[in-house]
Amino acid sequence: MFSHWNYRIVKYTVGNEVVNEEVFEVCEVYYSESGDPDSFIKNKNPLNRDTIEDIHAAYEKVALAFAKPVLLWDGKKLKELGKNNEKSDELQ
16 A cells, blocks of 8 residues: 655666666656555656646645755666765665
């Protein structure tokens, strides 16, 4: 069960066995009951809405993601990155 969600910037790897690339994406992130980032939805455009007003409201929510630390998806779980997009010491 999830307690809430918001937009966050998530860093993850895309590709295959031959070529990999790290990307950053604004994603919907869902939190566990304890408040930890638990899962996310990638490849979903947060600004794809029905009206201009809805786009503006989503834009304001997306903008809040830039004030929070980037999350790293390591293929198993989400971890907060530090100031220079490096894993925080306490999360390694």
